[in-house]
Amino acid sequence: MATSGPYFNQFLLYSVLSQAARFSDRQDAPALTQYFAREALSSLTIELDKGSSIPTIQALLIFSARECACGRTSQGWLYSGMAFRMMRDLGIHIPSAKLGDLVGQFSSEELALRKQLFWSCYTWDKTMSLSLGRAPAIHDVIPAIVPEDMLDGEEAESGIWRPKFACDSALEGSGSQKARTNSRFTAYCELCIVSLQQI
Secondary structure (H helix, E strand, O other): OOOOOOOOOHHHHHHHHHHHHOOOOOOOHHHHHHHHHHHHHHHHHHHHHHOOOHHHHHHHHHHHHHHHHOOOHHHHHHHHHHHHHHHHHOOOOOOHHHOHHHHHHOOHHHHHHHHHHHHHHHHHHHHHHHHHOOOOOOOOOOOOOOHHHOOOHHHHHHOEEOOOOOOHHHHOOOOOEEOOHHHHHHHHHHHHHHHHHHO
């Protein structure tokens, strides 16, 4: 973000802020989430002119989730569809083993990011499909992702999980629990594969 690198854009920033503001306990949180959502949509038109990019796909997934959470499921469905098409446009659905000579243009971190982004699209597609009763859009499956391959690494696994809205008194004396964020995501990916086979 500080250097305006290839994995940042304003649409991603405002999408994150619009979703995060929904969980704030500030009194002006409803106004903030609306403000950030308007800024996100304004930024989206600029990013669409630039073509497909990883931060735009990430932002579309986040904004889709926000819209669904706010009861605007049709809009959420449309934003997710844009994300899925951009993902295909960038070839993220193609396993790295099938990229041939093109695989050399990506670092190992970029390949890991592309794989995580594919699985984020895949799981969101299946979640929306099952929740809304609509046909899934993604039928490709690339090699499964494992916690050790994820970019956020051991921190996401071994960090302490704490319920967001639990009062402190309810937590006193209870044992701590590891977050296991990457393991949970991997398990959810596997569950989504199974759900697609049943549809």
